[in-house]
Amino acid sequence: MTMILSDDRRAAPRGDTAIAEEDGNPMARPRTPLLDRQRIVHTALRLVDEAGDLTIPALAGALKVSPSALYHHVTGRAEIVALMRAELVRVIGERSLWDRPWDEALRGWARAYREAFAEHPGIIRLLATAPLAEPFMHELYERAVATLEAAGFARADVMGVITALESFILGSALDLVAPAVMVDAVDREATPRLAEALAAVPAGRHRADQAFEVGLAALIAGYRTLLPAGRAAGAATGPTAGVAGPDPISDQA
């Protein structure tokens, strides 16, 4: 499976100004391009994982190219952020995710989304606060909106329902990369109730998994109360059958 933005849909680079370190001449033109969008996005993800942020100079440095070489492949930082988002979304979702009753669809999306972000916790803040201007993201949201509206959610609630679930997922992805024993060194004398509550918590990453499932079940149960009476069971048919537009994620590999 290839994500929609992973292949370079542009014309060939206008000129390769990548700095070839191999022969010691910074202006030498290498036989094969040192840069492609795939390498840019993977290096950007690694940088963000390490530093929690992304700057063009830092990315150019990590790629051992000049900043101007980067601009032959991407239009700027916003496009690199979009590419990173696409890389994560590629892991999360196929169209089929939304061809299910709303509650199953939200659960499946939440679990996949959390796993993908837990692989790259450094990017969470960046993506959570960068505007979603990419058409492939809009197409994913179009499916989510269609699924929720077909289930009976009021139009005024739909974006809130999606956004609140995303907030829960992002926070849960951070919790998944937290230590297995998160509340540590508890004094049983001073805080006995906490000590006993912690003794009931599963070990290892099951701690975060259990909390995530408790919250996910609660959110979905709470969302269900927003539905008109009689619709709370969810639609059984595929609700995105009529959604226009191409697959945001297609199998091209």
Next chain:
Amino acid sequence: MTMILSDDRRAAPRGDTAIAEEDGNPMARPRTPLLDRQRIVHTALRLVDEAGDLTIPALAGALKVSPSALYHHVTGRAEIVALMRAELVRVIGERSLWDRPWDEALRGWARAYREAFAEHPGIIRLLATAPLAEPFMHELYERAVATLEAAGFARADVMGVITALESFILGSALDLVAPAVMVDAVDREATPRLAEALAAVPAGRHRADQAFEVGLAALIAGYRTLLPAGRAAGAATGPTAGVAGPDPISDQA
């Protein structure tokens, strides 16, 4: 109100090795200490806000002291993280927060917690993934556990209920610092349902506020389904009246 850790409860520093830049002599001993824990924690917060992470060399550099000077005031990075957490918790909570029915208490805590973290979005990942070993945090959790158990929540659910709410709060704090128009440049032809759902979203920061309140109400409604039949209304009496230990937050100012 003074947070429990904001005053320096240690003896006077063993010796002040702060580097006084003012007179150009890096070894000069200034008349007044250049460092105190308050200044350390505020500088650390600023650094984390900017860089998303904290290192002792970077903090020493920002304070214009040697790393060894820092160790006269704090035992290390873990204590600085604890001080930052205390500074945020100071904003969030007083004991009275928990002397309420569980649902009111969770709502009040969630709203205050989100506001406090939204002031320092760079710290969210750091605090979400650093173990909670500080007694003052354990005392806050003790009150939360007591409130939830008094309301009827099963011991096996309590930490999951707290952790899932925290995950939602941290994700929502990131959303609060996101752009007011988060889903941007939507093509009405390609994604008409999304365009209409977005048209129903309130403007400005009300977007994030609405999503937070939708999710908070849903989580609490979902949590309510975990209670035994007949307990779902919540306890009306102050459930933390019997909690042992001193106030984690006391008025000393």
